Amino acid sequence: MCSERSWLIFQCLAHILSYKNSLKKKTVEKELGNILIIDDDEDVLFAAKMLLKKHAKNVIIEKNPKKIPFLMNNDTYDVILLDMNFSKDITSGKEGFYWLEQILERDPKAVVILITAFGDVEMAVRALKEGATDFVLKPWQNEKLLATLNTAVKLKKSYKEVDQLKSAKKQLEEEINQPFKEIIGESQAIKDVFKIIEKVAQTDANVLILGENGTGKELISRAIHTQSHRKDNVFVGVDMGAITETLFESELFGHKKGSFTDAKEDRTGRFEVANKGTLFLDEIGNLSMPLQSKLLTVIQNRQVTRIGANKPVNIDIRLVCATNMPIYDMVEDSTFRQDLLYRINTVEIHLPSLRERLDDIPLLAEHFVKTYSSKYRKSGKKIGAAALKKLQKYHWPGNIRELQHAIERAVIMSDESSLTPDDFFFLNHKPEGQSNDQENTFNLDEVERNVIKKAIDRHDGNISKAAKELGLTRASLYRRLEKHGL
Structure with a gap:
């Protein structure tokens, strides 16, 4: 007469053979990943491995x-099948609960399915309360065991996925909480801007940002x-320079359906969209001037x-608001x-031109080299000291935007690992001798x-000092710089 243990093994093997015959008609949709099975019965281990491999x-x-402990330190498992009863105690499940605790202590998110031949409802409830994902009785039904494992996986x-999302969220929050992370620079000129931002940001005061094109308004x-x-x-x-007079009110204040020829549906204006x-x-x-008047009315009344x-x-x-x-x-x-x-x-914020923050050019250049090396799959590209020196001598009428485009072009065209002055040949000043001709002009x-x-060069790009020497206000000098493309 077969012992109870032999009967259990026989039942497991019989189910396996039956299941193998049904595989021709039915397949499991997803792989189960890494499975760890712990049981002191070698026959059960063999039967489970035959089924799951x-x-x-x-x-x-x-x-x-x-x-x-050794197994968990050396690998990770999608599911752990853990026997409840080992040789020292074959019915109470105490050993199984002990090892469940040890597993969860090492990996609180471990997915553990307990297996036993001596289970009851009370033990199953306790297992779930103590952290097990599920509870399976021997002899198991193969389809049910596989379904349980699929759910566990x-x-x-x-x-x-939750851990990845939490990690991404944490990283994003850290990046967001870094003040001025998108603004690169350590010069005193840009630090002065940071100080103003810190003071004004927490208020609701209207801010006007003044600066040349390409300064990062x-x-x-x-x-x-x-x-x-x-x-x-x-x-x-909103780019006010890109909005035509005919569309100004519609874009900023919105319109009702049928209010004019092309108003085929209600439209919410930018002021309403930006509410709060x-x-x-x-x-x-x-x-x-007419559009300025309409804008002033909305700002005064806080109504559109x-x-x-x-x-x-x-x-x-x-x-x-901002303007150059x-x-x-x-x-x-x-x-x-x-x-x-x-x-x-x-509150006004005057953004310094790149000429006024030449010390920031190495940081900006390295940032753009890294950005475009990655974009154009030219990893490892750097910028040499000689090239940086040339960039710092250039006048940069287009400011940071011009520097960005110059770096992008150089990265695309250069075949070497390090950018050299020759990679920025297009930044060369006008041919020698032309300046003398210009000095002799009466235009x-x-x-x-x-x-x-000459005034700007004499003061190393300092707009305030140049303006003072020229007898102009900063605003007047900016206007003339824009006029002459300087």
Whole structure:
């Protein structure tokens, strides 16, 4: 007469043979990954391995539970099948609960399925309470065991995905919480800008950012937003120079369906979209006087009325504006409303040109080299000291944007691992001798251009000092720099 143990093994093997015959008609959809089976009965281990090896990447079997610490230190497992009863105690399950605790202590997210021939409802409930994922009785039904394992593997996969998401979220939060992470520079000129941002960001004061093209005005506006109490709400940027007069009201204030010929549906304007957040109006100096008047009304009343609507909508925004235009000269020339200027410049931020922060060129250049080396699959490319020296001597009329494009072009065209001065040949100044011809010219524009250039060169790009020597305001000098393309 067969013993109870032999009967259990016989039942397991019989189920395996039966299941093998059914494989021709049915397959398991997903692989089971790495499976660890711990049982002191070699026949059970053999039977389980025969069943699972066709559905798992690896099946590791072990009869001695004392090797669990070693096994877990040397590998990871998608599912662990753990016997509840070993030779010392064949019915109570105490050893199984002990080793379950040891497994979970080493890996709190381990997926453990307990197996035993002496289970009951009370033991199953306790197993789940103590951290087991499931409970399987011997002799098992093969299809049911595989289904249980598939579910367990999916659970393990979800644990991994959650961990990855948490890790990504943590990294993202760390990056977001780094002040001015997108603004590269350590020069005193840019540090002074950082100080202003830190002071103004936590307020709702309107900010006007002044600076030449390519100095990073939008980056500064985003830095103000991310450091403010509105950071969890939307940031909306609008290029005022790209909006035609006919579309101005529709784009900024919105319209109702049928309010004009092409109004085929209701449209929410940028002011409404930015509600509770920050609205960035770039190139505000390009607005005509009539549009300035309409904008002023909205800013004063903190209300917008869509085209075709009668009821105004209240708005709550943080307003940040920017321009490269000499806006104070424009006020004097009556091309920009003084009352609008007062509304938008509670705090002003003057962005230094790249000529005023030459010490930051190595940092900026290395950043752009790394960025474009990765983009164009030219890993390991660096920029040499001689090339950096040349970049620091150049005048950079296009500021950081011009530097960025210069680096991108050099990375694309260079075949060497290190960028050299020759890779920036296109930055060379005008041919020798031309400057002498220019000095002898009587063309007033050329004379003004040469004098301004000499003043800036004499003061190593310091706009304030150059403007003082020339008898101009900073704004007036900026205007002339723009005029002459300097």
